[in-house]
Amino acid sequence: MIDMDPEARAASLSFRQLKLFESVGRLNSVRRASEECNLSQPAVTQALAKLELQIGAVLLERRASGSYLNELGEIFHRRATRLFEQFEQALITLGVPGAPEAAPLIAKRISRSQARSLIAIVESGSFAEAAQALALSQASLQRAARDLEGNLKKSIYYRTAAGVVVTPAGVEFGRRIKLATQEIEWGIHEIEAAQGSAASQIAIGAMPFGGSVLLASVLDEFVRANPKVDVKIVNESASEMLKRLRDGEVDFVIGLVQETKGEDLTNEALARTPYMVVARRGHPLARKGGVDVEDLLRYDWVVGTPGASRRACFERLFQGRDAPKTSIATSALPIVRHLLSRSDRLALMTTYELMHESELVSLPFGPIEPAPAIGVTMRSDWLPTKLHQSFIDLLRRHTADATTPTMLRRAG
Incomplete structure (x- = not known):
């Protein structure tokens, strides 16, 4: 099992194994955990031994007085505990009968196959495609769906002319369950990092303009400090990026x-x-001592895509009057740079982005308020790994060390 990657090893662990481990780690006793989970002590011992083999690490110290978490066990127990806490919160949000009191009992009854089936149906949009993705028969998938509804005592599927689909509440429940299961994969990554035996991966979303600029400025240093890391970078619009973040x-x-x-x-x-109004070096407005709104109206603009903060700032700038010509809307910085450097077009760019430009300059136009901030967006209940935390700490140091006077560290 230890030759499998962390994602595959995490997927191989049953929720029953994880619940037994959570109970033993919390109670420091196989006997008490077996009583709590209604299993024999040999069954619990066997399940835990298999779990340690699948993970590739010893997690418990067996003593005459009980079973106690070692350093690696503490790491993994924290993740297993969060898994079931998030299951319970998902059940409460779904509104299962008897919640919140019944949520812990229902959480223990959800199986790996039931969760995997729901997630696949939500992501694929149909039972047929989900069955194909999981290499299961539709009958097996439908049985898992019925079993899950039976555990929940609440309908999360409904029939339409096109077939059976997931209710909106069921989609949200599936999203939360998927996020919860990521805890186990991160726990295995953390164990491997503590053992110093394997590479790890982080997935970073970079918003257009400032996100890509800030990311590029710290990546080299981060990879040098963490040579085994595998960094996955996703670039999308702001709205799509926040959706990807919510979906894990x-x-x-x-x-x-x-x-x-x-x-x-x-x-x-x-x-x-x-934000500053920017143009190419040598632009006619760059030679003026001061630029006003009437000057800006005479030129074509490259604007941000709808929904972006850059687009909203542009619209505020010309609110109450006819806006200038805006033939092109893009959130791709290389395109903006190319268009401005070869024409008299104007655009908005933050002071942080402008720090890294050699062909573009800011025009002598007054301050544009409100001033946005560059930063990090995370899920509220997220527990970062040490690798995640080291990257975020690097971002903090990098922005704090910026020397340009318009880069101001946030108070507090």
Whole structure:
């Protein structure tokens, strides 16, 4: 088993094994855990031995007085505990009968196959495609779906003319269950990091403009410090990036801090980075002592895509008057750079982004408020691994060390 990658090893662990491990680690006793889980002591001992073999690490110290978590066990127990806590919260949010009191009991009855089936159905959009993705028969998939509904005592599927689909509440439940299962994979990564025996992976979302610039400025240093790391970078629009973050497809997002709705996401602003009006070097407006709105109206603009903070700032700038011509909307910095450097077009760029430009300059136009901040967006209940934390700490140091006077560290 230890030759499998962490994701495969995590998927090979049953929720029953994880619950037994959680109980033993919490109670420091195989006997008491067997009583709590209604299993024999030999069955618990056998399940734990198999779990340690699948993970590739000894997690418990067996003594005459009981079974105690070692250093690696503490790491993995924290993740297993979070798995079931998130299961319970997902059940409460779903509104299962008897919640919140019944949530712990229902959480123990959810099987790996039931969770895997729901996640596949949600992601693929149909039973047929989910069955194909899991290499299962539709009959097996439907049986897992019925078993899950039986455990929940709540309908999460409904029939339409096109077939059986997941209810909106069921989709949200599936999203939360998927996020919870990631805890186990991260736990295995943390164990391997503590053993110094394997590479690890982080998935970073980089928002257009500032996110890519900040990421590029720290990647070399991070990879040098962590030569075994595998960094996956995802670039999308702000709205798509936040969706990917909520779905667990990226671990955190860097870029201009966005307004978020709900309590599931949290922002850490690292530095204020006001917008400036920018143009190519030698632009006619760059030679003026001062530029006003009437001057800006005479030129074509490259604007951000709808929904982006850059687009909202542009619209505020010309609010109450006819806006200038905007033939091109893009969030791709290389395209903006190319268009401005070869024409008299104008665009908005943050002071942080402008720090890394050689062909573009800011125009002598007054301060544009409110000034956005560049930072990190994370899931509110996320527990970063040491590798995640080291990257975020590097971002903090990098922005704090910036010397340009317009890069101001956030107070507090």
